[in-house]
Amino acid sequence: xxxxxxxxxxxxxxxxxxxxxxxxxxxxxxxxxxxxxxxxxxxxxxxxxxxxxxxxxxxxxxxxxxxxxxxxxxxxxxxxxxxxxxxxxxxxxxxxxxxxxxxxxxxxxxxxxxxxxxxxxxxxxxxxxxxxxxxxxxxxxxxxxxxxxxxxxxxxxxxxxxxxxxxxxxxxxxxxxxxxxxxxxxxxxxxxxxxxxxxxxxxxxxxxxxxxxxxxxxxxxxxxxxxxxxxxxxxxxxxxxxxxxxxxxxxxxxxxxxxxxxxxxxxxxxxxxxxxxxxxxxxxxxxxxxxxxxxxxxxxxxxxxxxxxxxxxxxxxxxxxxxxxxxxxxxxxxxxxxxxxxxxxxxxxxxxxxxxxxxxxxxxxxxxxxxxxxxxxxxxxxxxxxxxxxxxxxxxxxxxxxxxxxxxxxxxxxxxxxxxxxxxxxxxxxxxxxxxxxxx
Amino acid sequence: xxxxxxxxxxxxxxxxxxxxxxxxxxxxxxxxxxxxxxxxxxxxxxxxxxxxxxxxxxxxxxxxxxxxxxxxxxxxxxxxxxxxxxxxxxxxxxxxxxxxxxxxxxxxxxxxxxxxxxxxxxxxxxxxxxxxxxxxxxxxxxxxxxxxxxxxxxxxxxxxxxxxxxxxxxxxxxxxxxxxxxxxxxxxxxxxxxxxxxxxxxxxxxxxxxxxxxxxxxxxxxxxxxxxxxxxxxxxxxxxxxxxxxxxxxxxxxxxxxxxxxxxxxxxxxxxxxxxxxxxxxxxxxxxxxxxxxxxxxxxxxxxxx
Numbered sequence: 001x002x003x004x005x006x007x008x009x010x011x012x013x014x015x016x017x018x019x020x021x022x023x024x025x026x027x028x029x030x031x032x033x034x035x036x037x038x039x040x041x042x043x044x045x046x047x048x049x050x051x052x053x054x055x056x057x058x059x060x061x062x063x064x065x066x067x068x069x070x071x072x073x074x075x076x077x078x079x080x081x082x083x084x085x086x087x088x089x090x091x092x093x094x095x096x097x098x099x100x101x102x103x104x105x106x107x108x109x110x111x112x113x114x115x116x117x118x119x120x121x122x123x124x125x126x127x128x129x130x131x132x133x134x135x136x137x138x139x140x141x142x143x144x145x146x147x148x149x150x151x152x153x154x155x156x157x158x159x160x161x162x163x164x165x166x167x168x169x170x171x172x173x174x175x176x177x178x179x180x181x182x183x184x185x186x187x188x189x190x191x192x193x194x195x196x197x198x199x200x201x202x203x204x205x206x207x208x209x210x211x212x213x214x215x216x217x218x219x220x221x222x223x224x225x226x227x228x229x230x231x232x233x234x235x236x237x238x239x240x241x242x243x244x245x246x247x248x249x250x251x252x253x254x255x256x257x258x259x260x261x262x263x264x265x266x267x268x269x270x271x272x273x274x275x276x277x278x279x280x281x282x283x284x285x286x287x288x289x290x291x292x293x294x295x296x297x298x299x300x301x302x303x304x305x306x307x308x309x310x311x312x313x314x315x316x317x318x319x320x321x322x323x324x325x326x327x328x329x330x331x332x333x334x335x336x337x338x339x340x341x342x343x344x345x346x347x348x349x350x351x352x353x354x355x356x357x358x359x360x361x362x363x364x365x366x367x368x369x370x371x372x373x374x375x376x377x378x379x380x381x382x383x384x385x386x387x388x389x390x391x392x393x394x395x396x397x398x399x400x401x402x403x404x405x406x407x408x409x410x411x412x413x414x415x416x417x418x419x420x421x422x423x424x425x426x427x428x429x430x431x432x433x434x435x436x437x438x439x440x
Numbered sequence: 441x442x443x444x445x446x447x448x449x450x451x452x453x454x455x456x457x458x459x460x461x462x463x464x465x466x467x468x469x470x471x472x473x474x475x476x477x478x479x480x481x482x483x484x485x486x487x488x489x490x491x492x493x494x495x496x497x498x499x500x501x502x503x504x505x506x507x508x509x510x511x512x513x514x515x516x517x518x519x520x521x522x523x524x525x526x527x528x529x530x531x532x533x534x535x536x537x538x539x540x541x542x543x544x545x546x547x548x549x550x551x552x553x554x555x556x557x558x559x560x561x562x563x564x565x566x567x568x569x570x571x572x573x574x575x576x577x578x579x580x581x582x583x584x585x586x587x588x589x590x591x592x593x594x595x596x597x598x599x600x601x602x603x604x605x606x607x608x609x610x611x612x613x614x615x616x617x618x619x620x621x622x623x624x625x626x627x628x629x630x631x632x633x634x635x636x637x638x639x640x641x642x643x644x645x646x647x648x649x650x651x652x653x654x655x656x657x658x659x660x661x662x663x664x665x666x667x668x669x670x671x672x673x674x675x676x677x678x679x680x681x682x683x684x685x686x687x688x689x690x691x692x693x694x695x696x697x698x699x700x701x702x703x704x705x706x707x708x709x710x711x712x713x714x715x716x717x718x719x720x721x722x723x724x725x726x727x728x729x730x731x732x733x734x735x736x737x738x739x740x741x742x743x744x745x746x
Contacts (some may be wrong), residue, residue, distance in 0.1 A: 122713055126490070415600065421601065438511075
């Protein structure tokens with residue numbers, strides 16, 4: 001039998017424990033209900049040319065290299081001597097992870113944040129984390145009419161908010177090695193269809209040589225690059241079915257034809273394959289031309305550029321600029337001036353293009369003489385005209401907060417089709433089931 | 441009465457409170473960085489909490505969804521359990537004999553072996569997985585080269601298909617943690633009196649019999665500790681499959697071959713922005729670990745009584 005003292009002690013302990021748990025829960029509820037104000041509702045102050053603005057800008061990859069040149073240029077300094085910008089740069093993943101964490105925690109971000117398109121809808125549809133630039137005093141529609149249509153559409157939410165402005169785009173083309181193709185009796189220029197591509201690819205395949213690095217390289221081409229377009233206007237996933245079946249059938253056909261080298265993207269052998277003749281072609285965004293020329297295969301002289309088979313219009317990349325809702329009201333107008341300068345002035349767009357090969361989103365630059373210049377690396381052909389033509393004819397796609405989720409599901413499914421574990425039909429049905437399970 | 445005590449008395453400090461004040465820094469920090477996040481994660485699991493903002497109270501919907509609508513959670517649980525047996529628990533089958541061998545004074549250079557076996561555990565996970573990714577590359581990897589050129593068999597598509605993905609992760613886990621478990625068992629072995637073995641030897645027991653009748657029964661508390669660590673670590677498996685399968689680019693690789701519960705938790709929370717659902721998975725995972733470690737406790741208790 002317990003003594004009275006022991007029982008009393010136990011009761012006290014129990015009361016103390018209950019009290020402790022109660023305190024923790026109360027603390028959780030109090031702190032949770034407080035929440036940090038996001039500042040989206042704060043009125044944005046007008047831009048004051050007499051005030052000095054010290055802004056910060058979050059960038060990834062080599063964007064800082066380009067924008068720091070642009071923002072130090074005489075043209076920018078003469079227009080905005082009162083705006084100073086400092087950069088916070090990281091690699092692609094690190095930049096978006098940092099931004100995701102800051103937004104989720106309601107923390108102050110940089111005044112301007114560069115974004116990859118898949119993050120735009122995620123941040124906005126889940127809680128207005130980026131400012132709607134259609135609203136005054138930004139009035140984006142009156143400034144961005146000359147930006148390429150499909151990219152402007154990708155910067156919009158399904159509700160029509162313009163939350164990010166395209167600064168560079170990556171129209172997709174087919175890069176191919178002309179001499180290697182000619183030696184094999186193949187021709188990759190202006191192919192009329194993917195069937196023709198596979199036929200020509202068979203000619204170059206053999207003796208350790210392949211047409212493309214991996215069958216998955218063609219997976220997103222029928223989906224116009226996969227940056228949006230995963231839901232239709234009514235919100236149905238993976239519709240129209242035909243578009244997605246085309247992607248699955250194409251991947252299966254490429255693998256079945258044995259024309260891909262089965263290399264993992266960005267692995268050592270993958271990178272070497274562009275210089276040592278293992279692969280003869282790859283569909284990729286315009287930026288890939290800069291990579292080939294500068295570090296992937298600078299000594300190879302026969303890389304050329306042509307339209308994708310069947311003149312498929314696709315975009316594989318691109319950068320957007322945005323103003324997060326946590327930016328203080330007094331900095332927003334100046335941040336918008338910087339974004340407008342980088343995206344809508346030919347000087348900034350062409351200087352960025354010249355510095356890091358980021359293809360302009362501003363269509364008025366497509367008439368600039370620089371766009372017709374012969375490019376020595378690509379056999380002195382005016383390849384930028386092809387990039388511009390693709391950019392102008394790209395279809396607009398609806399973006400949604402589920403794009404990143406669906407893209408990764410699609411990546412798994414494509415892997416199973418390539419391995420022959422699923423037929424295209426089975427793959428589509430499975431993908432649809434998996435995607436639906438993730439959508440609210 | 442010392443000057444300090446007099447000073448405390450002067451400012452009215454109650455000596456009964458002193459111990460609590462002295463231990464309070466730990467409890468304050470624990471409350472802020474330990475209990476509060478735990479409580480908050482439960483709070484989150486009851487709400488439609490998104491990456492940005494809270495869409496309202498949903499009750500247990502985040503939990504029920506995992507067992508009804510979700511196409512990935514079941515796969516993640518199955519994968520985790522398979523990897524738990526082949527990756528986390530299998531280590532002990534190798535670690536105990538290795539500890540016995542390394543503990544033997546007859547083994548020359550046993551201290552060097554200890555260091556070598558323990559080295560994988562202190563190697564960076566990311567570096568390890570990247571190197572394993574190269575070794576297991578189905579085109580250019582060393583392992584397939586050996587399988588094809590030395591053994592004359594067909595190469596395995598280690599990271600491209602669901603089954604081989606699990607085999608790759610299991611091999612990696614065993615390689616990393618066998619040495620760690622070996623060191624734990626070594627510590628246990630050193631606590632067993634040598635006289636017991638001498639007495640058994642006099643009674644005619646062979647080496648195998650000695651270890652079966654003396655070593656294993658006396659190691660049971662250590663086995664419980666080691667297995668508990670492996671169970672907890674195994675259910676929380678994340679780093680290795682995440683790095684090996686390209687992070688968030690695919691949902692655990694082709695066929696979700698490497699999707700574990702913790703991996704899926706991260707995908708839901710930080711890729712898909714569904715923090716509420718991610719928190720629900722964390723609590724389900726907590727209860728799974730609680731049940732499994734309790735069962736482990738019961739089994740080892742019963743074995744000890746024998």
